[in-house]
Amino acid sequence: MDQQQRLPKDSWEDHIHTLKLFVPKEFSFQENLNYLQRSPNECLFTIRNDSIYRAIPLEDDVAVIEVSAENHEQAILVRFLGNTTPTEPSKRTEVANYVRDWFDLNTDLVPFYSMAETDPMLSQAVQSFYGLRNMGIPDLFEALCWGILGQQINLAYAYTLKRRFVEAFGRRIECEGEVYWMFPRPEDIAPLRVEDLGGLRMTVKKCEYLLGVAGLMTDGKLTKELLLEAGSLKKAEKQLDGIRGIGPWTANYVLMRCLRMPAAFPIDDVGLHNAIKHLLGLEAKPTKKEILELSAGWTNWESYATFYLWRFLY
DNA sequence: TGCCAGGTAAACA
DNA sequence: TGTTTACATGGC
Structure with a gap:
């Protein structure tokens, strides 16, 4: 489809009915699963026994996949269900890219975690949700x-x-x-x-x-x-x-x-305001000026900071 | 019941 | 350029 990102060649392996996607060290399948389970009313995927099931629309085809963690979470396994295993290499690449994009596997979180250490709010967030990725909406x-x-x-x-x-x-x-x-x-x-x-x-x-x-x-x-x-x-x-x-x-x-711009920042978000209020024990929601001051050190990680802070609420 | 929700456009000052 | 209000309905 249209999520062709520049991927390292060894970012995944092809095993016929399964694709094996390698994950960074700063990755926790369970944390991402926790995020995906936040609504019992989700209609685009289901979660059973720590595996995610969903249909992925391809160029002119559909793949139904099961996404699970390999032992020790060194990789993500994408298994094709039913008769939806694509044979064309381009479609298999499309699925691999879709899941890598969905889990944001191509972002190196080390600089974010390093920055978060000295941030009063983010240090708590990173400790609570270590390995969480900005789960995206590729479409x-x-x-x-x-x-x-x-x-x-x-x-x-x-x-x-x-x-x-x-x-x-x-x-x-x-x-x-x-x-x-x-x-x-x-x-x-x-x-x-x-x-x-x-x-x-x-x-x-x-x-x-x-x-x-x-x-x-x-x-x-x-x-x-x-x-x-x-x-x-x-x-x-x-x-x-x-x-x-x-x-x-x-x-x-x-x-x-969707576009995964690291500095994107929905600063007017009510959820973000509530998370900050909760974390800092404020009487009222923070003003925009206060949020700008609190986020001054987040440069180019605003999107990750927001995503992590949201996790305190939902 | 009444107020608030992961806001925006249009109307107004 | 900045502030106020209608929008529709559910959840609590």
Whole structure:
């Protein structure tokens, strides 16, 4: 698909029905699993016996995979389920890249941990969640929709809206007796009208935003490549900010979870405010000025700092 | 019950 | 340029 990152050649091994992805030393499968289990209402993957199951959309195909930790967590094992084992090397690479991107395996966390040692809040976070990665949303349309769906509502309801949206317009595949859902594609949504989303029970504005983003993407005016080619975080943020329904929070959220820009920073995030309030024992939520002061040392790790602090809440 | 949710656009000063 | 308000509904 479109998550072709520059990977070291030895970052994974191919074993026919299983791909073995090597992980950095600063990695904990269990911590990432804990994060993924934060909602019982997640509809895009399931977790059973410390393994993750999900369907991955490929160029013109689907792979259903089980993701688990190798003994001693030296590697992640990706096993293909049913008859979904892809034969073409390009598709196998696509799956490996997708999972590596999902778990953010290509980022070296050593500098972040080193910086966090002297930060009052991050030192606690790193100690509590050592090995956690910024679990991403590799699909740009999914990341944008999730950002829009989650605006101004509690996380539980956001998951409900996502489930309704996915089960109404996404694709499903059955494999080994289980049903797996995949997020709708822009072309599934762009032809719809606001009335078609009426059953989801969200604001008319949210419906308009989703349709608008789907249209921009089917027109090729909004892609991961265009955002990366913007050349800087600020320019990419500006590209997104100009789209109806996307403000500073959603822009930075998407640049953080999907484009993996390390300095992306959703500074207006209520969850971040609550985490800081909780950690520092404040009476009220911190002001923007206070957050800027507290985060002054996080340069180029703002996204990781935010992700770790969120873990204190959810 | 009422207030707050992993905000944004539009209206207004 | 900065501040206020409507938006819809669920969770607690």
